[in-house]
Amino acid sequence: MVRKAVSSKVKNVPKIESKSQKPESVSVDDLSLDPKNPRLAEEGFGIEDQVQILKVLWKERAVNEIVNSISASGYWPQEVLFAAREEGRLVVVEGNRRLSAVKLLLSQDLQKKVGATGIPRISMALRKSLQVLPVVEYSRKALWEYVGFKHVNGPQDWDSIAKAEYIARVHRDYGESLEKIASTIGDDNATVKRLYKGLTVLQQAEKAGVFERKDSWKKKFPYSHLWTGLGYTGIQDFLGIRPEDWTKPNPVPKERISRLGELCLWLFGRNSTDTRPMVMSQNPDLRNLDEVLRTKDGYAALRANLPLAVALKVSRGDKALLREAMVQADQSLRAALGYLPTGYDGESDLLERAKGIYSLANAIQEEMGKQFNAHASVRSTGKNKKRKTDGH
Numbered sequence: 001m002v003r004k005a006v007s008s009k010v011k012n013v014p015k016i017e018s019k020s021q022k023p024e025s026v027s028v029d030d031l032s033l034d035p036k037n038p039r040l041a042e043e044g045f046g047i048e049d050q051v052q053i054l055k056v057l058w059k060e061r062a063v064n065e066i067v068n069s070i071s072a073s074g075y076w077p078q079e080v081l082f083a084a085r086e087e088g089r090l091v092v093v094e095g096n097r098r099l100s101a102v103k104l105l106l107s108q109d110l111q112k113k114v115g116a117t118g119i120p121r122i123s124m125a126l127r128k129s130l131q132v133l134p135v136v137e138y139s140r141k142a143l144w145e146y147v148g149f150k151h152v153n154g155p156q157d158w159d160s161i162a163k164a165e166y167i168a169r170v171h172r173d174y175g176e177s178l179e180k181i182a183s184t185i186g187d188d189n190a191t192v193k194r195l196y197k198g199l200t201v202l203q204q205a206e207k208a209g210v211f212e213r214k215d216s217w218k219k220k221f222p223y224s225h226l227w228t229g230l231g232y233t234g235i236q237d238f239l240g241i242r243p244e245d246w247t248k249p250n251p252v253p254k255e256r257i258s259r260l261g262e263l264c265l266w267l268f269g270r271n272s273t274d275t276r277p278m279v280m281s282q283n284p285d286l287r288n289l290d291e292v293l294r295t296k297d298g299y300a301a302l303r304a305n306l307p308l309a310v311a312l313k314v315s316r317g318d319k320a321l322l323r324e325a326m327v328q329a330d331q332s333l334r335a336a337l338g339y340l341p342t343g344y345d346g347e348s349d350l351l352e353r354a355k356g357i358y359s360l361a362n363a364i365q366e367e368m369g370k371q372f373n374a375h376a377s378v379r380s381t382g383k384n385k386k387r388k389t390d391g392h
Contacts, residue, residue, distance in 0.1 A: 023080045023134035028102055031083065031133065032091045033057070036169070038151070038162035039096065042221040043214060055114045057100045064118065066101040070130075071120045075102065080134045082143055093140055094147050102130050144170045148185040161213075161223035164199040167192055197246050198227025201239075201260070204250045210261025217269025217277050225267045225279050225286060234290035238299070239263065266302065278308040288312050333357070 033053045039061050040047055047053050057063050081095035092099050104116050106127060111119055122130075148166060151158045158166070170176050176184075182192040202223070205211040213221050229235045239260055245251040252260050266289060269277035279285040288308055292298035298315025306314070313321055344350060 021136055023077075023136050025132040026081075026083075026090065026135040027132055028099070028106065028130065030090055031081070031099055031135065032089050033096050033099060034091050034093055037096050038158055038166045038169075041161040041165040042159075042223075051110070051113050053096075054100050054103065054110065057097060058104070058114050058116050061097055063097050063100045063104070064116075066097055067105060067119055070098075070101055071105060071122050071126070074126060075130060075133065077134055080136055082146075083135050083137055084140045084143070085137060090135065090137065092135075093138075093143050094150070099133070102133065106130055141174050144174060144176070145184050148181065159223075160195060160227065161199075161221055164195040164223065164227065167196050168199050171196065193246075194227050194231060197251070198223065198230055200246075200249065200251060201230060201241075202226060202264075204252055204257075205260050205264050207250075208257045208260070210257060211264035211268070213268075215271050217271050217275060222268065222277075222279075225277075225282060226264075228282060229263075229267065229279075229286050229290065232287070232290040234292075234294040235263065238293040262303070266308075278302070291315060 033050055035048050035053060037053070037057075040053065040056055042060070043056055047056065075098075079095070079098060081092050081099060083090040083092045085091075104111055104114065104119055105122055110116075148170065151162070151166070167178070167181055170181055171178055178193050178196055179189055182189040185192075202211075202213065206213065216222070230241075238256075240253045240256040241251050245253075265275065266278040269275045279289055285308060292302060292308065292311045292315045295315040297317075298311050301311035301314040302308075316324075
């Protein structure tokens with residue numbers, strides 16, 4: 001099995017507090033997959049059925065890689081599973097992909113139910129060795145530091161939504177501060193806080209019924225758009241979030257919940273209505289959205305279902321767009337002048353285009369000259385009036 005290098009930010013694996021750390025051999029049939037596994041975060045959790053959990057892990061979490069490794073080299077006894085006893089069953093808290101791989105290798109019936117294909121047949125000797133697995137029993141609370149080290153910023157990285165779910169669980173269920181979580185798992189304190197804040201807003205949207213992560217347009221939920229975007233002032237102001245609100249379970253005010261739903265639609269789209277998100281990538285889409293939401297006109301353009309690029313122009317206004325167009329025209333003409341000595345071979349169409357550009361430039365200059373003189377006259381009149389007033 002390929003192992004990722006351990007993050008240099010974390011020097012030592014956190015120790016797990018327990019009476020005994022000696023693994024016991026436990027039957028695979030007595031081990032349950034974890035419904036609270038952060039890898040299920042994109043599905044929004046709520047999956048209790050073991051087959052459904054197995055199906056998600058197989059389709060989304062590359063269990064096939066572990067299946068191939070175990071079928072070729074066997075199960076490494078050093079790969080201990082960590083389990084917690086809950087409601088009379090042993091739930092594997094750490095090692096769900098390995099347990100999934102073993103269950104699928106042992107059961108063709110499960111393979112059919114999950115839709116898992118390409119799983120090799122294994123020898124009787126390997127089948128016998130996989131009937132029991134090495135397991136150490138702990139409480140979830142005792143495991144959080146180790147699991148967090150391994151998956152949040154360690155050798156087997158989770159995606160950002162899984163990290164956020166785990167950080168939130170440790171913070172809320174075990175009462176650990178975000179600062180303690182960050183220092184324990186070796187991650188940046190600011191990143192831990194941003195992941196947590198983003199999840200708080202996402203969960204508020206789901207509870208309010210204005211968004212459902214399973215219905216996002218992209219197959220892989222782009223959670224980073226939200227927790228990154230919430231760091232932008234324009235998006236914060238749009239949602240009405242104040243700095244002191246981040247400590248609340250529902251940081252978005254009730255009167256802005258509809259806006260939260262709109263933001264989620266623009267960030268994530270909606271699969272059920274085939275609505276594409278406006279933010280397809282963070283750079284430049286996310287920053288452009290932030291700029292648009294800083295103005296009433298830009299917001300109105302988005303609500304009118306205009307494309308993000310159009311809404312951006314609306315939000316900037318004619319003055320900014322004129323200056324931008326003039327700068328771009330100047331740069332393009334300077335570039336054309338540089339290409340002229342070796343790039344022009346007397347083509348008549350290019351000469352006619354140059355004449356057209358010359359005419360346009362003259363027309364722009366004449367119009368700007370008229371407006372400049374008119375504004376100068378107004379400024380001069382205003383100065384004269386001020387002098388007379390000062391004289392009295």
